[in-house]
Amino acid sequence: xxxxxxxxxxxxxxxxxxxxxxxxxxxxxxxxxxxxxxxxxxxxxxxxxxxxxxxxxxxxxxxxxxxxxxxxxxxxxxxxxxxxxxxxxxxxxxxxxxxxxxxx
Numbered sequence: 001x002x003x004x005x006x007x008x009x010x011x012x013x014x015x016x017x018x019x020x021x022x023x024x025x026x027x028x029x030x031x032x033x034x035x036x037x038x039x040x041x042x043x044x045x046x047x048x049x050x051x052x053x054x055x056x057x058x059x060x061x062x063x064x065x066x067x068x069x070x071x072x073x074x075x076x077x078x079x080x081x082x083x084x085x086x087x088x089x090x091x092x093x094x095x096x097x098x099x100x101x102x103x104x
Contacts, residue, residue: 038082045086048091053079055094067099 042050054073069075074094078085088094 044087047087048093049083051084051091052093067097 051074054077056067056072074088074091077088077094
């Protein structure tokens with residue numbers, strides 16, 4: 001029985017090692033998939049155009065508090081990744097209007 005118990009312990013250790021190796025492999029696959037994601041291959045001008053549609057129309061929305069709210073575009077676009085930050089900061093159409101709520 002002791003011999004069987006030792007084999008069981010060894011089998012459990014082997015299983016634990018295989019489970020860990022599988023989780024590592026899954027992580028590597030997820031990393032690789034993110035590198036080839038189509039969003040990474042969109043040209044600068046296409047992303048800039050998409051970003052311009054993310055910015056609220058401040059002039060038309062009188063109820064908006066301020067364009068300086070860091071929780072809204074274009075501010076949020078600058079915090080996704082380095083490339084998006086560069087594109088957002090280099091797109092003047094995202095920064096042409098400053099809306100301030102002076103009522104509060």
